[in-house]
Amino acid sequence: MNESPASSSETPMVRFERVSKRYGALTVLDQLDLDVASGEKVAIIGPSGSGKTTVLRVLMALERIDDGVIHIDGEPLTHMPQGDGLVPADARHLRKMRSHIGMVFQHFNLFPHMSAVQNCMEAPMSVLGLGKEEAHTRAAELLTMVGLADKLDHHPAQLSGGQQQRVAIARALAMRPRVMLFDEVTSALDPELCGEVLNVIRELGSAHQLTMLMVTHQMGFAREFADRVCFFDAGRIAEQGSPEELFGNPQHERTQQFLRAVMEAI
Amino acid sequence: MPANRTGPTGSSPAAGALAAVAILGFAGGLLVSSFAGFRDFLPELLRGAATTVQVAAGGSLVAVVAALLATTARLYAPLPLRWLAVAYVELFRGTSALVQLFWLFFVLPMLGISLSPMTAGIAALGLNIGAYGSEVMRGAIEAVPRGQWEAASALNLGRFRTLRRIVLPQAFVAMIPPWGNLFIELLKATSLVSLITLSDLAFKAQQLNQTTLRTVEIFGIVLLIYLALSLLVTLAMRALERRAGRRLLRGKEAR
Numbered sequence A: 001m002n003e004s005p006a007s008s009s010e011t012p013m014v015r016f017e018r019v020s021k022r023y024g025a026l027t028v029l030d031q032l033d034l035d036v037a038s039g040e041k042v043a044i045i046g047p048s049g050s051g052k053t054t055v056l057r058v059l060m061a062l063e064r065i066d067d068g069v070i071h072i073d074g075e076p077l078t079h080m081p082q083g084d085g086l087v088p089a090d091a092r093h094l095r096k097m098r099s100h101i102g103m104v105f106q107h108f109n110l111f112p113h114m115s116a117v118q119n120c121m122e123a124p125m126s127v128l129g130l131g132k133e134e135a136h137t138r139a140a141e142l143l144t145m146v147g148l149a150d151k152l153d154h155h156p157a158q159l160s161g162g163q164q165q166r167v168a169i170a171r172a173l174a175m176r177p178r179v180m181l182f183d184e185v186t187s188a189l190d191p192e193l194c195g196e197v198l199n200v201i202r203e204l205g206s207a208h209q210l211t212m213l214m215v216t217h218q219m220g221f222a223r224e225f226a227d228r229v230c231f232f233d234a235g236r237i238a239e240q241g242s243p244e245e246l247f248g249n250p251q252h253e254r255t256q257q258f259l260r261a262v263m264e265a266i
Numbered sequence B: 001m002p003a004n005r006t007g008p009t010g011s012s013p014a015a016g017a018l019a020a021v022a023i024l025g026f027a028g029g030l031l032v033s034s035f036a037g038f039r040d041f042l043p044e045l046l047r048g049a050a051t052t053v054q055v056a057a058g059g060s061l062v063a064v065v066a067a068l069l070a071t072t073a074r075l076y077a078p079l080p081l082r083w084l085a086v087a088y089v090e091l092f093r094g095t096s097a098l099v100q101l102f103w104l105f106f107v108l109p110m111l112g113i114s115l116s117p118m119t120a121g122i123a124a125l126g127l128n129i130g131a132y133g134s135e136v137m138r139g140a141i142e143a144v145p146r147g148q149w150e151a152a153s154a155l156n157l158g159r160f161r162t163l164r165r166i167v168l169p170q171a172f173v174a175m176i177p178p179w180g181n182l183f184i185e186l187l188k189a190t191s192l193v194s195l196i197t198l199s200d201l202a203f204k205a206q207q208l209n210q211t212t213l214r215t216v217e218i219f220g221i222v223l224l225i226y227l228a229l230s231l232l233v234t235l236a237m238r239a240l241e242r243r244a245g246r247r248l249l250r251g252k253e254a255r
């Protein structure tokens, strides 16, 4: 018997197990199951309000979940083992689990009072304990990688949106995460600036063993870049598959509707 | 936020005008007083002013420290500390500075704690203004966008580290103008310390007035000294605001 492909015999890098998230009476994630293999690139698409951002936010431990368990590389994120069972994670456990994950936000959220290189040095120095020189070297390397070698000492206000977002990517990478989360990272950008950011992500994908989850409205990019596309609807994955399957031959009526609406908008 | 952005750049002409008013006012004052009570009263009044400045400077320092501690405790400390901080703010905002001064100077000794007049004056006025300052700080901190906290959290920065390195530097700029007002309030309130035996500017003025009855000259000089001091505070705060604002938004136009 060797029917199983490599990915299913390994521990998934990210596993959502019947995860629910509610805001009052509103159920935003509804018993969500999702496995992401190590190194896999998953694009998350779906209508506004379907819970896409929430998936990333609970994975980043910015929000607590109400039900279910999230595992990162086999270890529970929001819970920790104690005795026979699992108890809610304490701050230390959360910090440890967060260190595996990096996130890039729609609105960059750079620190406006720090230069690009300082933005990328702050956390490595205070969280990882890197020395100033080492942190600077690491930050400069990453900023060079995202094409900003000449902007190290610029403050966010001196950079274009595309440049700011690339700094934000470098800032997250400086913590050496194993999973990167991208939440509509080009939505706040002028169309002509999207390309430079997507190129950086493309390069990251081909050069690193990073696991990536990206929420995006750029269907072209999702199609070309992702190993798998998940279509979200009302807090669940309504349909998922390879880009060819999902874009070429969507099965679910909601997926067809959504894709039609997106294509018309272009 | 937009208000801050225009503030630092728009304030230079205003600051210049202020400086002009300050210098003209002070020079004019000296001129007037040189005709009249200048030689007789100025040395004594300046000695009083030194005490006033001492109380105001010490009080400002206490106010900033008290406000910082109270704000941090109210926003981020465990419950009992949080209650303590809330109690402090409400108590010192809800009673008058005069009553607080009397408590520190006349009541505390009965409980076995004796403070010198200077210490009591600095502590009372500092704690009083600090309570208002805590409200100012809280507002400025809460005005920093939530995304800053989230970005810091995603980078695994701790709560205090985030506050100190990310949030406070941004809140700082927004705090400067209201703190300028508070410092001037404090300066004006220093006249209360004459009631606990300190010979500040207001006390000296009254004393001289009682012995010489040259009321107009004495209080003319006193008015000018207070005005000069508060203009000095305003100018210093403007300069600070410009500097801090420039740091935060360096080269906004240089895109």
Ligand SMILES: Nc1ncnc2c1ncn2[C@@H]1O[C@H](COP(=O)(O)OP(=O)(O)O)[C@@H](O)[C@H]1O
Pocket: A023, A026, A028, A046, A047, A048, A049, A050, A051, A052, A053, A054, A055
């Ligand atoms: N902090 C919050 N409080 C209440 N409702 C929220 C909050 N955050 C998100 N929601 C709601 O949860 C739903 C899903 O949000 P989100 O995950 O941001 O959707 P998407 O990213 O797919 O557009 C939306 O209806 C949104 O209004």
Ligand SMILES: [Mg+2]
Pocket: A052, A053, A054, A184
């Ligand atoms: Mg969203």
